[in-house]
Amino acid sequence: MLVERYREMLGKKSVIRELSEFATARGKEIGYENVFDYSLGNPSVPVPQQFTEEMLRLIREDDGSLHGYSPSLTLPEVRQAVAESLKKRFGIPYEAEHIFMTSGAAGAIAHAVRLIADAGDEVLTFAPFFPEYHPYVDLTGAVLRVVPADTETFQIHFDAFRELLSERTAAVLINTPNNPSGVVYSDETLQTLADILREASSKYGHPIYLISDEPYREIVFDGRKPSCPSRFYNNTIMCYSFSKSLSIPGERIGYVAVNPACADAKVLIQMCGQISRGIGHNCPASLIQRAIVPCLDITSDLSVYERNMNLIYDTLRDLDITVVRPGGTFYIFPKAPEEDAVAFSKKALDYDLILVPGDSFGAPGFFRMAYCIDTEKVERSLPVLRKFITKTYR
Amino acid sequence: MLVERYREMLGKKSVIRELSEFATARGKEIGYENVFDYSLGNPSVPVPQQFTEEMLRLIREDDGSLHGYSPSLTLPEVRQAVAESLKKRFGIPYEAEHIFMTSGAAGAIAHAVRLIADAGDEVLTFAPFFPEYHPYVDLTGAVLRVVPADTETFQIHFDAFRELLSERTAAVLINTPNNPSGVVYSDETLQTLADILREASSKYGHPIYLISDEPYREIVFDGRKPSCPSRFYNNTIMCYSFSKSLSIPGERIGYVAVNPACADAKVLIQMCGQISRGIGHNCPASLIQRAIVPCLDITSDLSVYERNMNLIYDTLRDLDITVVRPGGTFYIFPKAPEEDAVAFSKKALDYDLILVPGDSFGAPGFFRMAYCIDTEKVERSLPVLRKFITKTYR
Numbered sequence: 001m002l003v004e005r006y007r008e009m010l011g012k013k014s015v016i017r018e019l020s021e022f023a024t025a026r027g028k029e030i031g032y033e034n035v036f037d038y039s040l041g042n043p044s045v046p047v048p049q050q051f052t053e054e055m056l057r058l059i060r061e062d063d064g065s066l067h068g069y070s071p072s073l074t075l076p077e078v079r080q081a082v083a084e085s086l087k088k089r090f091g092i093p094y095e096a097e098h099i100f101m102t103s104g105a106a107g108a109i110a111h112a113v114r115l116i117a118d119a120g121d122e123v124l125t126f127a128p129f130f131p132e133y134h135p136y137v138d139l140t141g142a143v144l145r146v147v148p149a150d151t152e153t154f155q156i157h158f159d160a161f162r163e164l165l166s167e168r169t170a171a172v173l174i175n176t177p178n179n180p181s182g183v184v185y186s187d188e189t190l191q192t193l194a195d196i197l198r199e200a201s202s203k204y205g206h207p208i209y210l211i212s213d214e215p216y217r218e219i220v221f222d223g224r225k226p227s228c229p230s231r232f233y234n235n236t237i238m239c240y241s242f243s244k245s246l247s248i249p250g251e252r253i254g255y256v257a258v259n260p261a262c263a264d265a266k267v268l269i270q271m272c273g274q275i276s277r278g279i280g281h282n283c284p285a286s287l288i289q290r291a292i293v294p295c296l297d298i299t300s301d302l303s304v305y306e307r308n309m310n311l312i313y314d315t316l317r318d319l320d321i322t323v324v325r326p327g328g329t330f331y332i333f334p335k336a337p338e339e340d341a342v343a344f345s346k347k348a349l350d351y352d353l354i355l356v357p358g359d360s361f362g363a364p365g366f367f368r369m370a371y372c373i374d375t376e377k378v379e380r381s382l383p384v385l386r387k388f389i390t391k392t393y394r
Numbered sequence: 395m396l397v398e399r400y401r402e403m404l405g406k407k408s409v410i411r412e413l414s415e416f417a418t419a420r421g422k423e424i425g426y427e428n429v430f431d432y433s434l435g436n437p438s439v440p441v442p443q444q445f446t447e448e449m450l451r452l453i454r455e456d457d458g459s460l461h462g463y464s465p466s467l468t469l470p471e472v473r474q475a476v477a478e479s480l481k482k483r484f485g486i487p488y489e490a491e492h493i494f495m496t497s498g499a500a501g502a503i504a505h506a507v508r509l510i511a512d513a514g515d516e517v518l519t520f521a522p523f524f525p526e527y528h529p530y531v532d533l534t535g536a537v538l539r540v541v542p543a544d545t546e547t548f549q550i551h552f553d554a555f556r557e558l559l560s561e562r563t564a565a566v567l568i569n570t571p572n573n574p575s576g577v578v579y580s581d582e583t584l585q586t587l588a589d590i591l592r593e594a595s596s597k598y599g600h601p602i603y604l605i606s607d608e609p610y611r612e613i614v615f616d617g618r619k620p621s622c623p624s625r626f627y628n629n630t631i632m633c634y635s636f637s638k639s640l641s642i643p644g645e646r647i648g649y650v651a652v653n654p655a656c657a658d659a660k661v662l663i664q665m666c667g668q669i670s671r672g673i674g675h676n677c678p679a680s681l682i683q684r685a686i687v688p689c690l691d692i693t694s695d696l697s698v699y700e701r702n703m704n705l706i707y708d709t710l711r712d713l714d715i716t717v718v719r720p721g722g723t724f725y726i727f728p729k730a731p732e733e734d735a736v737a738f739s740k741k742a743l744d745y746d747l748i749l750v751p752g753d754s755f756g757a758p759g760f761f762r763m764a765y766c767i768d769t770e771k772v773e774r775s776l777p778v779l780r781k782f783i784t785k786t787y788r
Contacts, residue, residue, distance in 0.1 A: 001564055001600040002658060002665065003512045003534075009668040010661070042463055052453060055681075059449055067642040069436055103497075103675045110674030118397045132671070139672035140397075170395055206395040248461040250680030264396060267404070271396065274403040277526070278533035280504025281497045285679040286644030287449075 009135070015360050016040065016131075019345070023354045030352070036381035038369040039354045041179065041330065043247040045300045045372075051246055055291045066290070070283035072273040074101035078289045082255055085296040086238075090228040093260050100272040101284050103252040105215040105241035110136045111256055112211045112237040113171065114275045115268055117142035121170035123211075126156055127362030128333060130179050130213070142170065146362045154181040154324050154333070155189045162196065167204040172197065174229060177216040180361045180368035181333040182309070182326025184220060184227065194233035207235045207263045215241040215254070218299045220328035221306045234261040237268070242292055244330075245299040251288045305330040308371040308378045315382045319389050330372040333358065337393040341367045351388040353381065403529070409754050410434065410525075413739075417748045424746070430775035432763040433748045435573065435724065437641040439694045439766075445640055449685045460684070464677035466667040468495035472683045476649055479690040480632075484622040487654050494666040495678050497646040499609040499635035504530045505650055506605045506631040507565065508669045509662055511536035515564035517605075520550055521756030522727060524573050524607070536564065540756045548575040548718050548727070549583045556590065561598040566591065568623060571610040574755045574762035575727040576703070576720025578614060578621065588627035601629045601657045609635040609648070612693045614722035615700045628655040631662070636686055638724075641694040645682045699724040702765040702772045709776045713783050724766040727752065731787040735761045745782040747775065 016039055023037040058066055073079070078101055083094040102108040117123050119141030125133055127149040137144040145164055150157040174193070176185040185193075193210075201208045212229040217240065220226055230236040238257040243249035256272055258265045276282055283289070309326050316323045316334050323334035336344040341357035345367055348355045358366035371378060410433055417431040452460055467473070472495055477488040496502040511517050513535030519527055521543040531538040539558055544551040568587070570579040579587075587604075595602045606623040611634065614620055624630035632651040637643035650666055652659045670676055677683070703720050710717045710728050717728035730738040735751035739761055742749045752760030765772060 001510060001515075001603075002661070003509060006509065006665040006668045006672075007661065009671075010664055046458060047461055052456075055453055056450065059446060059453075062446075064440060067441055067644050069643045106674035106676055108674070110672070115397060115400065116395060121395075135668070135672040136674055209395075249463045250461050250677070252676060252679050267396070267401065270404050271400040274400045274529070277403075278400075278504070278529040279673045279675065280500035280502070280530055281673065281675050282500055282646060283644070285646050285682050287682070288679050 005139070014131070016356055019354050019356055022349065026352060033377070035352050035354065036377065036384060037354045037373070038371060039356055041370045041372060043244050043249060043300075043372055044374065045247050045302060045304060047247045048295055048298055048300050050298060051248065051291055051295050054294050055287065058287060058290055067286060070286050070289065072277065072282070073269065074283045075286065075289045078293060081293045081296060082257070086257060089297070090231060092228070092230055094257060095260065097266050098258045098260050098269060100256045100269050101289050102254050102256055103281060103284055104243055104249070104254040105213055105239050106132065106136070107252070107281070108239035108241070108254050108256045109133070109173070109211060109213055111272050111275050112239055113137055113142070114140055115237070115271055116209050117170045120168065122166070122168040123171045123173055124161070124164055124169055125173040126161070128154065128178070128180050128358060128366065129362050130175060131360045133173060149363045151335075151363065151366070154178065154183040155185060156193060158192060158196065165196070165200045169200065169204070169208050171209040171211050173211045173213065175213040176227070176229065177220060177326075177328030179216065179329060180331045180356075180358065181324060182329045182331045183324055184224070184327030185229070187227070190227070190229050190232040197233055197235070201235070210236040211239060212236055213239050215244050216329040218245040219302050219305055219330065221309060221326065224327065230257070230259045234259050235263055237262070242295070245302070246292070246295055247300045251285070253284050253288045253292055304375055305372065307375050308373070311375070311378050311382065312369060312371055315385060319386060321389070330370060332369050332371065333363070333366050334369070336365055336367050337389060339365055341365050347392055348388055351384050353385060353388060399533070408525070410750055413748050413750055416743065420746060427771070429746050429748065430771065430778060431748045431767070432765060433750055435764045435766060437638050437643060437694075437766055438768065439641050439696060439698060441641045442689055442692055442694050444692060445642065445685055445689050448688050449681065452681060452684055461680060464680050464683065466671065466676070467663065468677045469680065469683045472687055475687045475690060476651070480651060483691070484625060486622070486624055488651060489654065491660050492652045492654050492663060494650045494663050495683050496648050496650055497675060497678055498637055498643070498648040499607055499633050500526065500530070501646070501675070502633035502635070502648050502650045503527070503567070503605060503607055505666050505669050506633055507531055507536070507567075508534055509631070509665055510603050511564045514562065516560070516562040517565045517567055518555070518558055518563055519567040520555070522548065522572070522574050522752060522760065523756050524569060525754045527567060543757045545729075545757065545760070548572065548577040549579060550587060552586060552590065559590070559594045563594065563598070563602050565603040565605050567605045567607065569607040570621070570623065571614060571720075571722030573610065573723060574725045574750075574752065575718060576723045576725045577718055578618070578721030579623070581621070584621070584623050584626040591627055591629070595629070604630040605633060606630055607633050609638050610723040612639040613696050613699055613724065615703060615720065618721065624651070624653045628653050629657055631656070636689070639693040639696070640686070640689055645679070647678050647682045647686055698769055699766065701769055702767070705769070705772050705776065706763060706765055709779060713780060715783070724764060726763050726765065727757070727760050728763075730759055730761050731783060733759055735759050741786055742782055745778050747779060747782060
């Protein structure tokens with residue numbers, strides 16, 4: 001009498017997790033410092049001092065209310081602060097009533113999908129994509145359909161997108177800066193996407209919502225400014241996480257921000273409270289909600305990611321590996337020098353290089369490197385990568 | 395295209411929340427100290443010093459790993475510590491693999507129900523019961539069926555229970571010490587319940603699981619020891635919260651503990667990880683998971699609840715109000731002196747007494763008082779309660 005849909009999920013092993021487990025086991029043999037583990041997107045930089053100080057202050061100055069229940073729509077002063085920060089930064093008139101605090105971007109996306117998608121509906125996303133989108137969508141009864149990648153640029157393959165749009169499309173789920181490609185959607189891409197969504201909403205007689213997964217928003221390179229898909233399309237549900245920007249993935253804190261001009265904006269946030277109630281999650285930890293308030297407009301020192309990216313990108317180019325230069329994140333997504341990226345990744349293991357094949361991201365033939373590791377280790381890994389590629393493929 | 399099941403939930407206002415909002419509004423008029431607000435079960439005692447000290451220590455001594463991701467089954471060292479504490483206290487051989495850390499008892503129950511109950515299944519519970527059981531069960535597609543109360547004792551009405559048991563029964567959900575009655579199930583009740591469940595499991599050819607909701611386990615009166623339903627029935631999924639015992643409801647921390655002798659014990663915990671993945675919750679905040687470890691065998695000073703209970707109970711008895719003496723919690727559930735407890739509660743508002751009618755707990759004609767407030771306020775409220783009852787009903 002166990003519910004089969006969850007039991008079945010146990011059978012499907014994650015390639016990323018398997019590789020990460022291999023890396024840990026191999027690390028026990030030869031020392032983890034000698035394993036070049038590019039498998040996991042686990043932030044490596046220290047948390048900002050302000051976050052730590054605010055937690056200490058909150059605990060020391062607790063008048064007895066610090067650990068009390070949050071209201072069902074999460075802490076009003078935190079929602080207010082998030083709204084003000086977004087308004088100031090992106091010029092969209094968010095108010096507290098448009099914000100719902102969540103358990104990271106994962107919680108935010110899972111809420112956003114439940115708001116809109118039900119059995120019979122479709123959610124479209126663009127390859128390459130984060131494989132965890134599957135459980136968020138699949139467990140609602142809706143279907144995740146993947147638009148094939150434009151492998152030249154990793155912007156959107158609009159012709160393929162238009163073909164998959166239909167009256168069943170309830171939402172479109174994007175992720176920019178992108179895991180795994182590292183690519184940032186251009187303003188032109190976001191504008192074209194918005195135009196197509198407006199046209200399709202009108203054609204099919206219902207709003208098609210844009211769910212914008214933005215955990216890497218603050219990690220952008222070459223001095224560019226973080227972009228905001230919500231500015232291009234009113235019916236946007238922004239899903240944010242502080243995991244990467246403040247380096248606190250274990251504390252599970254993020255938010256849903258519904259564009260104030262969105263159809264049913266306030267109702268959507270109130271429905272988030274009901275979704276949360278049904279899954280028994282209720283609210284993120286109140287201490288953590290409060291502690292992010294002074295940190296809304298700051299980040300950890302994220303410069304290591306750009307430094308690592310440049311080192312890896314230059315080496316890959318030097319090796320004649322086809323690769324799109326990342327505009328942000330801590331990922332890069334080169335083309336494998338043989339057609340089968342799974343075989344390629346297996347061969348790399350002989351050099352203690354842990355590279356993730358692109359198949360589970362919906363882009364076979366590519367591989368992901370998560371370079372959220374020390375620059376020193378990246379530097380030691382590059383001669384090994386060079387040796388692996390030249391010995392095996394040249 | 396919004397998902398109607400969540401939008402519909404917005405229409406159903408919670409009586410408890412409405413009363414609580416009335417109390418807040420009235421408090422702004424006459425001063426909240428003059429409103430005798432017995433509506434909300436919000437713990438009122440300070441957190442244990444050990445919890446605060448452990449948080450400060452963890453933050454100060456962070457080597458960079460404090461805020462990192464938890465594994466998908468939550469932090470191993472925390473699961474291990476919970477298992478050891480339970481083994482020591484209740485003599486059941488729990489190991490880490492039987493424990494999954496959750497977002498309070500709410501998260502635990504919602505996970506437990508999803509493990510077992512699907513569309514077409516039934517979950518039975520006993521009146522009076524916590525109304526939030528409805529969203530946990532309803533949103534799985536299963537049906538919550540309520541066994542009428544034994545209003546003489548608020549133990550289990552076994553004849554009514556036997557009538558509702560069927561091949562569709564996937565789980566039985568109990569709550570002892572009970573919200574709203576304050577009653578603790580006797581060993582005899584738990585033994586009879588277990589015997590019936592074993593018999594029915596055998597008759598219907600599948601295990602009927604016992605989901606045991608235990609957030610009030612540590613709040614027991616008259617020197618009694620906390621009891622453990624899992625000791626009576628192997629197929630028990632214990633759902634615990636630290637909200638009340640450590641007075642930290644906003645931090646959302648609790649656990650699922652599956653009896654090691656339970657059918658599919660380890661698989662159930664692994665499935666919890668998949669359920670959590672699908673709702674995007676993943677894990678409770680890592681800081682909070684870690685901070686409870688030194689607090690597993692302690693509680694806040696909970697003595698105020700017993701003191702308050704005795705004051706209220708004695709007054710009610712003196713007023714000839716029918717009431718079962720609570721064995722724990724911070725609730726008492728007397729019989730209203732008129733048949734319609736909703737009308738009774740409305741009349742009480744004229745005296746600034748906020749009492750919750752029992753209808754939403756499945757026991758019309760009774761009312762709940764949540765006495766997790768200062769004793770000084772309880773003492774001031776009793777002459778008012780006395781005046782209300784005698785003027786209105788004597």
